[in-house]
Amino acid sequence: MVRTLLIRGMLVGVVAAVLTFVVAKVFGESQVGLAIAFESAHEAPGAVAEPEMVSRTVQSTIGLFTGLLAFGVAVGGLFSLVYAVAQGRLGALRARTTAGLVALAGFAGMYLLPNLKYPANPPAVGNPDTLGERTSLYFAAMLISLAVVVGGFVAARRLAPRFGSWDAALLALVGALVVIGLAYYALPAADETPEGFPADVLWRFRVDSLAIHATLWATVGLLFGALTERANRPAPVRTPGAAPVPALAAGEAPTASGGSPVATGA
Structure with missing residues (x-):
């Protein structure tokens, strides 16, 4: 599976x-x-351009x-x-x-x-010397975000029996926003434009x-x-050897077991 x-x-x-x-x-x-x-356009005068390993x-x-x-x-x-x-x-x-x-x-x-x-x-935004630090900060923020998202789903499910589905979801959302806000407030900024x-x-x-x-x-x-x-849709169940039911013409009555039409008005 x-x-x-x-x-x-x-x-x-x-x-x-x-x-x-x-x-x-x-x-x-x-x-x-x-x-x-x-x-x-903003490279330092006289700077030697690094050779491109892969063309643009x-x-x-x-x-x-x-x-x-x-x-x-x-x-x-x-x-x-x-x-x-x-x-x-x-x-x-x-x-x-x-x-x-x-x-x-x-x-x-x-x-x-x-x-x-x-x-x-985009390119040209960010100091190349701080690339490793900024990458580490981003992954830290991503791990915190994933933990908050998973924790929010778990909290909503556990609170549902007591508060109901909608109220539990709202409480979990508020809690997740508080946690993510505090975590991001503690993380350092990275403004290098x-x-x-x-x-x-x-x-x-x-x-x-x-x-x-x-x-x-x-x-x-x-x-x-x-x-x-x-x-996952279940396959239609068919009885082995069963003949398909023929379509009835307009005004025709169903047939009996012997195959002859069943009288309806006579």
Whole structure:
């Protein structure tokens, strides 16, 4: 069962990666190009440009697709394992509803909540010397977010018998927001936007990043849920050797066991 879900999740991740690549190519790449142009225009005079190991053309095409494909397969596989644990533990929910909730939790924990503290930045934003520190801070925020999301689901389920489903969900949500707010207040800030960087490029890049991740998680949740619900649908039961019931013509009465029409008006 788990193996089937894992394979299904990885295949769904491939489809999600293809759709995500289209969104990234159409919307995100233009902002990356503008950020790189800003970086090139503001290089120090006389600075020697580092040789490119991979050309910009390769980065924006096959490189982008390969990275998204690997990420999509990883997300799909992880999603399927979490779904296997969650099914039946969130109440009497259909496969689509469970998959949707798991996808929403993954999107919130792995992208949305961490980006409230450390939003995505295009090239030329951020000091290369602090890249390792900023990466560690982002992963710390992501782990905290995932823990808060999982804790919120657990709290809502345990509070439901006492307060009801809606009130329990609201209480868990308020508690999660308080915890995430305190945690993000304690984490250090990382504001390294260079002076003069176009605000509209930064804003559009972050909006496009949100659209890219939303496309990935929405595709995984919706497609996985639809396929799983279809696979779980019971097959129609047929009696061996039973002949199909013929359709009756208009005004014709059902036949008796001997095959002759049953009189209705005579």
